Amino acid sequence: MNLRVIACLFVLGFLLIAPGFSQQPAAAPPPAPTPVVDNQEPLPAEAAAIRVEVNEVIVPVTVTDDKGRFVSNLEKQDFQVFEEGKPQNISFFSRERSQPIVAGLLLDLSNSSRQHWKDFQTAATELMLTLLPGKDKYSGYLIGYGNKAELMINTTSDPEPFVTKIQNLKPAGGAALYDAIYMACTNRTLIKGEPFEPRRVVIVVGDGNDNSSTKTLKEVLEVAQKNLVTIYGISTVAYGFVNPEASDNLTKLAEETGGRVEYPLQNVYKDVSGFLSRPSDEGNLAFKAGTGGFASAIAGSLFRTVANITGEVTTQYILRYIPNESASSDKPFHELNVKVSLPDVTVRARKGYYPVGR
Numbered sequence: 001m002n003l004r005v006i007a008c009l010f011v012l013g014f015l016l017i018a019p020g021f022s023q024q025p026a027a028a029p030p031p032a033p034t035p036v037v038d039n040q041e042p043l044p045a046e047a048a049a050i051r052v053e054v055n056e057v058i059v060p061v062t063v064t065d066d067k068g069r070f071v072s073n074l075e076k077q078d079f080q081v082f083e084e085g086k087p088q089n090i091s092f093f094s095r096e097r098s099q100p101i102v103a104g105l106l107l108d109l110s111n112s113s114r115q116h117w118k119d120f121q122t123a124a125t126e127l128m129l130t131l132l133p134g135k136d137k138y139s140g141y142l143i144g145y146g147n148k149a150e151l152m153i154n155t156t157s158d159p160e161p162f163v164t165k166i167q168n169l170k171p172a173g174g175a176a177l178y179d180a181i182y183m184a185c186t187n188r189t190l191i192k193g194e195p196f197e198p199r200r201v202v203i204v205v206g207d208g209n210d211n212s213s214t215k216t217l218k219e220v221l222e223v224a225q226k227n228l229v230t231i232y233g234i235s236t237v238a239y240g241f242v243n244p245e246a247s248d249n250l251t252k253l254a255e256e257t258g259g260r261v262e263y264p265l266q267n268v269y270k271d272v273s274g275f276l277s278r279p280s281d282e283g284n285l286a287f288k289a290g291t292g293g294f295a296s297a298i299a300g301s302l303f304r305t306v307a308n309i310t311g312e313v314t315t316q317y318i319l320r321y322i323p324n325e326s327a328s329s330d331k332p333f334h335e336l337n338v339k340v341s342l343p344d345v346t347v348r349a350r351k352g353y354y355p356v357g358r
Contacts, residue, residue: 055356056091057083058196060230060258061317061338062348071345072315082337083323092320099314100137100198102155102191103128104184107166108206109146110175113236116265116298117171120236123264123302124205125166127234130310132159137198139191142166145180146173147212155189174212177204181220181253185227195228196320201259201313205234208250208261209243217249224257225333226354232309233261258350260312264305265298323355 059081063071076093107124132140134157142153142162153161184202191198202224210217224231233250237243247261254261319338338349 056320056322057336057353058199058228059319059321059336059338059349060199061319062258062260062312063317063340063342064346064348066344070311070315071342074317074340074342078341079317079319080339080341081319081321082339083334084331085335085337086324088321088324090319090321092318094318095315097315099316099318100193101131101139101201101313102194102198103131103138103140103313104188104200104202105140105142105162106177106180106184106202106204106206107142107144107169108175108177108204108236109144109169109171110173110206110209111171112175112207112209113171116236116238119265119298119302120205120234121166121169123234123306125163126303127203127205127306127310128162128166129159130306131313132157132162134159139198141184141188143180143183144169145176145206145212146171147176149176149180149183149213151183151188155191175206175209176212176214177206177208177210178213178215178217178220180204181231182215182223185220185223185229199318200227200229201232202229203232203234203309203313204250204253205236206250207236207243207246208233208248208253209246210249217252221253221256222354224253225350225352228350228353229257230259230313230350231257232259232313234305234309235261235263236265237263238265255348256351258348260348262305262308264301 061079063074065071072095074095076090079090079093081088081090105124105128107120113120128140128142132138136157139155139157140153140159140162141151141155142165144150144152152165181202181204194200231253233254235247235250237247251261253259323334333352333354335352336350338347340347
């Protein structure tokens with residue numbers, strides 16, 4: 001059969017089936033997309049949002065005792081929420097363990113991470129393997145930031161891409177931390193139900209320094225609060241060599257959104273016998289760098305840090321309320337305060353929120 005005959009048969013076949021296409025009923029218009037902020041990708045059309053009131057406020061809360069241990073047996077009546085100083089009626093309360101989250105890992109790839117890079121590679125890998133056990137209700141994404149921020153792994157429940165990607169990264173250049181946080185809030189695929197279930201968490205593994213961003217601290221703090229993102233930090237600062245401004249910025253980002261910062265390499269050797277305590281010919285180090293005593297101390301501290309962060313983000317109390325009229329305000333940012341009816345406890349929650357449309 002020559003090419004001319006084949007072409008004629010193809011045209012004839014198309015003419016015979018074309019009317020069938022023209023007789024199909026018109027497709028129903030797609031449902032309206034879920035509103036998103038800036039460049040965020042919309043939810044899939046079939047994804048039904050968690051049923052909440054449009055003006056409902058979600059407040060994740062962590063309560064610890066005077067030794068830093070989680071207080072996990074509180075009831076709804078133990079909490080009070082104040083907006084702009086006015087008491088609110090809590091409409092939803094949960095203290096379930098293993099709560100669904102979508103966790104963004106923001107990994108510092110600047111030169112300041114080079115000294116202990118292998119240790120933090122291990123910690124970051126362990127963090128994502130723990131937070132993403134392969135179940136659909138847990139998702140995560142990876143953003144690396146050096147001279148610029150880059151979305152390296154988009155939102156997924158599969159932990160394996162994180163293992164491969166993190167192990168192949170190498171630090172170099174500057175630090176665009178603020179751009180990375182802005183990207184986490186505005187430019188990734190969403191999971192259905194965000195930010196109520198799953199909740200949004202960002203974990204920064206870095207020293208808090210920023211010297212390359214186009215965004216400012218104020219801008220990224222606002223966008224994080226508008227998107228109901230809780231920020232945690234695992235500081236890469238070691239042995240007391242702290243950049244006060246960078247450290248303060250990371251602390252501010254965490255505390256204003258209800259998170260906190262861990263310092264796994266600060267005072268890491270305080271329990272290592274002889275460290276900075278007995279003079280020797282080589283200085284006052286009883287253990288030489290690189291020996292088992294040092295490696296064990298670092299590994300243990302990083303393990304505890306990962307356990308603290310992962311434990312907290314999946315076991316928080318969740319409060320929701322609809323602001324009453326007494327809390328109405330024309331202010332763009334509404335201040336929040338959460339109190340617990342127990343002595344000697346620390347309560348961590350977001351410091352406020354931006355109402356819808358502000």
